[in-house]
Amino acid sequence: MGKSTGFMEFRRELPPEINPLDRIHHWREFQSKASEELLREQGARCMDCGIPFCHTGQIINGMAAGCPVNNLIPEWNDLVYRGLWRQALDRLHQTNNFPEFTGRVCPAPCEGSCTVGLHDPPVTIKNIEKTIVDKGFAEGWIVPEPPAVRTGKKVAVVGSGPSGLACAAQLNKAGHSVTVYERADRIGGLLMYGIPNMKLDKKTVERRIDLLRQEGIVFVTGTEIGKDIPASRLIEQFDAVVLCGGATKGRDLPIEGRELKGIHLAMEFLHKNTKSLLDSEHADGQYVSAEGKDIIVIGGGDTGTDCVGTSLRHGCRSVTQFEIMAKPPETRADNNPWPQFPRVYKLDYGQEEAKALYGNDPRQYLISTKRFVGDEDGNVKELHTVGMEWKTDAKGRYGPVEVPGTEQVWPAQLVMLAMGFLGPESTMLDQLGVEKDERSNAKAEYGRYETNVKGVFAAGDMRRGQSLVVWAINEGREAARECDRYLMGETLLP
């Protein structure tokens, strides 16, 4: 522990974000750089408490409490306080292959279970993580490290999101020859085409992929397993296969008027936007534009927030976000104590930008869409909604119920459906004969990852359902360990 009185001397402080009214005019990241002085003070706030819950990664009450990749947080907080950045970077890479991704996009369950958080705002763990790795790249400390010896074993990884990349990185480190298949034209999964550029700059994603390539991993893009290559061919040509195809089936809203023009699944909107941005800075026009339109985003989660931020950057006229749940409390509820993930009201970046521009948080809580209504050309023009309340019915079931007399009509020329995901697509799994669980995910036990098909493993959202980048990295790393054990009879991978 660097400074035993640090948590009493220094207040929690994050580097200022770019002003919301400025940043909505560009696609660059909204986070700014912290000074080393600030970071040392923030690192000094870590109490090095006896039992650091921040790195446990336990599931409590259905949510992660502590870091799912078990980052050695108190250790690198201390190293940062003492100015030993290179050692801090080495500690960070011991548990996390891609801290530059989690340091930008993770919801930081570690901070929700930080012991300082019991009486004061928690240590700025996520920002410290980001700064350590950004400094590592700036100083040139992060270089390709190909394995000294190759085992002669070949592994195919399907899907290049964070789970596929972490899995490939670990298997390559163990000396196996890894080929990653990706159906999109760029590598990265939702790091590339889900999370928008202002939250995670795509150059940051490409920088890591270049390193992995130089370490010997082969990436094949534009190739869908199960369509362009029969899944069975992977079994014939490789010693093992790891399925990291994500949970890409978006939840639709099959109500009256769904067929109208201008209603899109959120992922279509976000994917096309980033592709067009990267291909031509939007000059090709190959994206769904929100410019000059009233936008309604149905769904209050991360995906919905990204649709809000993207619409604002297009120059929409207004943006409203519907949420069926009630507004969360300002502070922890009695049934959500520390060290659980805090379910509290938060203004995420997209809502912060909308508030700065229009004066209020764009979210409308406890609302459900009954039908879409179109104009004479078949374009959506309005949404009809009803207010909801959550209560227990006569049979003891808790759920949302319509409140009579709360019907409303909302003008909208563009609607995004961001209501979550239903699980993985089934073509590849069916071709391989991989069993699915009751939620239609690839069935494989957490910690073991092997499916019912010998030599075929599954990890990330494809196995656990739509989740978080940090869980995908955790599963990719662990699936690599189990795959290595399967190939070699033993393993040294963590």
Ligand SMILES: Cc1cc2nc3c(=O)[nH]c(=O)nc-3n(C[C@H](O)[C@H](O)[C@H](O)COP(=O)(O)OP(=O)(O)OC[C@H]3O[C@@H](n4cnc5c(N)ncnc54)[C@H](O)[C@@H]3O)c2cc1C
């Ligand atoms: C819009 C959006 C924003 C998000 N924001 C955040 C955030 O801020 N923070 C956070 O922690 N999490 C966020 N998430 C969740 C997070 O991105 C995912 O949990 C994570 O990316 C899952 O990683 P994965 O590797 O399992 O799958 P994915 O990232 O989904 O990657 C799977 C890849 O497999 C490819 N693929 C699928 N089938 C095949 C096939 N048959 N052949 C070849 N390729 C195939 C897909 O094209 C895709 O590229 C967000 C999700 C979305 C949708």
Ligand code: SF4
């Ligand atoms: S990966 Fe997420 S949970 Fe882990 S230390 Fe970083 S921000 Fe915290």
